[in-house]
Amino acid sequence: MFGIGIPELLIILVIVLVIFGANKLPEIGSGMGRAIKNFKKATGEPEEIDVTPKSESKDASDKKE
Numbered sequence: 216m217f218g219i220g221i222p223e224l225l226i227i228l229v230i231v232l233v234i235f236g237a238n239k240l241p242e243i244g245s246g247m248g249r250a251i252k253n254f255k256k257a258t259g260e261p262e263e264i265d266v267t268p269k270s271e272s273k274d275a276s277d278k279k280e
Contacts, residue, residue, distance in 0.1 A: 235243060 231243075232240070
């Protein structure tokens with residue numbers, strides 16, 4: 216995996232702890248989790264969009280008057 220082993224991951228974790236502090240880690244983790252979830256949702260199958268025209272009978276009758 217990109218040539219990164221356990222020792223390198225531990226060093227990265229220590230650097231993140233020093234930069235952000237232990238109190239910010241849950242916020243950072245939840246933010247990253249939301250970002251990954253949104254990315255997966257966006258790259259997944261598109262939602263079905265209803266393209267049928269809405270009835271215009273009421274609008275048409277209003278315009279005639």
